[in-house]
């Protein structure tokens with residue numbers, strides 16, 4: 001159980017409005033990711049759900065109960081902090097078991113549960129250590145252990161992987177996703193990394209300046225962005241956005257085409273341009289092409305290709321994959 | 335920041351520091367030595383540095399004449415008691431200032447500190463009358479209460495600066511883990527703040543132990559701590575240097591020993607958490 005519903009949630013700090021009118025449904029067992037640029041209010045929204053901040057107005061339901069007046073302890077959620085926020089004076093065992101101790105669980109049962117959680121997270125050898133004697137990745141796992149051991153209604157993650165190095169981040173990402181699926185517990189995960197969002201989420205909530213821009217599955221957002229912001233934010237490398245005379249024939253103020261949907265050829269029809277930089281990654285090649293009257297476009301081709309900087313190429317957009325936006329930045333759908 | 339200091343400079347500073355320390359320490363040393371002199375030797379002119387005839391007589395006489403141990407007991411009750419009660423009030427106060435500040439928190443802190451800038455004698459009469467009417471004059475309870483109150487601003491300030499060094503994330507994590515406020519304070523905040531709390535306790539025990547204005551004015555025979563015990567030797571009947579010195583030595587010895595063993599904590603405490 002753990003369905004979380006937000007209804008018209010607003011948050012002001014003094015007279016600054018940080019969250020404006022957010023309504024949202026997180027289904028039981030879903031993995032939902034809040035993504036958006038720095039300062040858009042992701043952490044604040046998560047803390048409102050956690051109860052660490054009070055809403056200015058609006059309602060938050062957890063399993064049908066409005067919890068806005070309940071303290072964090074009574075909401076039945078657990079949270080993993082960016083800084084891990086482990087209790088430095090307690091052993092790993094004490095850290096993981098603290099929530100159970102607060103709930104008044106008998107010592108024997110705490111022991112059993114902590115041992116089980118530690119085994120899942122490969123922490124058994126470290127149970128008697130203090131947090132300062134652990135590596136970053138191990139601390140991260142302790143923080144996760146502390147969250148799962150209580151069998152909460154939902155997990156809240158605030159950029160839990162941002163302090164880890166790149167390789168470890170990928171591992172932990174997979175580990176968290178797998179753990180969440182096996183526990184079938186609702187999870188809300190905050191990140192500004194759209195790759196994390198795309199790979200982990202059942203559903204992504206794109207936030208910008210305190211408002212929800214779009215909610216959808218990763219592929220929905222990728223294939224049918226509702227507006228320019230989402231189009232530019234989701235996907236890596238970024239979608240090419242073209243305005244002006246080039247967009248006019250398509251009946252749009254702006255057209256968008258993802259780098260992987262631009263076919264590159266030595267001749268034929270399309271937009272003619274000069275390659276200014278070619279990035280060879282082995283699996284992919286990114287070409288940055290200067291097109292006169294259009295601007296710098298990014299094209300992505302699979303595998304190793306024989307194009308090099310300075311060469312003239314033709315870029316041909318896949319018409320089925322072309323996105324059109326009106327003057328106010330909203331998608332035009334036919 | 336590492337700065338190169340020439341050996342000569344280092345020596346000069348060391349010697350200067352020793353001279354200053356000796357000047358500060360000299361009166362205490364003199365008192366200590368005088369305590370072992372006979373009354374006659376104590377007023378010799380020119381004075382003798384070391385006692386010509388070592389004697390412990392002063393100490394015995396001081397105990398029989400004015401019961402040192404009774405005053406010692408009073409001092410312990412008042413200083414430890416006022417510090418512990420103060421702590422119970424100061425911890426929640428400092429918690430709210432450090433972790434749930436409002437626009438007025440800074441003002442309140444300044445106001446609390448400003449009460450320490452007022453001369454105590456300015457409120458002597460009202461406090462005396464309150465004590466009189468409530469029957470608190472010359473009681474251990476009354477003295478403990480007043481010392482607790484006058485040291486409370488310092489305790490709150492010290493704890494506040496220590497608490498601010500503790501990341502609020504950790505407290506929030508405990509809230510998510512289901513800790514209610516008192517559990518958050520007892521299981522998380524206090525254990526993490528032990529060094530700060532220890533220095534606060536020590537400094538306030540020492541301040542209360544040495545406090546002489548209120549203890550002298552609000553006590554007579556029953557509740558008088560060691561400060562009053564010393565003062566009783568500078569009586570109208572004349573000064574007895576050797577006995578006064580013996581009394582002083584006995585009064586400062588416990589706190590000197592306590593201070594010696596807790597130097598590290600104290601230095602940290604008196605910098606008000608400015609250094610880590």
Ligand SMILES: Nc1ncnc2c1ncn2[C@@H]1O[C@H](COP(=O)(O)OP(=O)(O)OP(=O)(O)O)[C@@H](O)[C@H]1O
Nearest residue numbers: 013016018036037038039040041042043044045192
């Ligand atoms: N306690 C506070 N008082 C005033 N303003 C705040 C407070 N907390 C956050 N804000 C403001 O609210 C906005 C949103 O902050 P928030 O921390 O939610 O951003 P975020 O999306 O998590 O960003 P990041 O990706 O950098 O963590 C920011 O402009 C921030 O300055």
Ligand SMILES: [Mg+2]
Nearest residue numbers: 042043044159
């Ligand atoms: Mg954040």
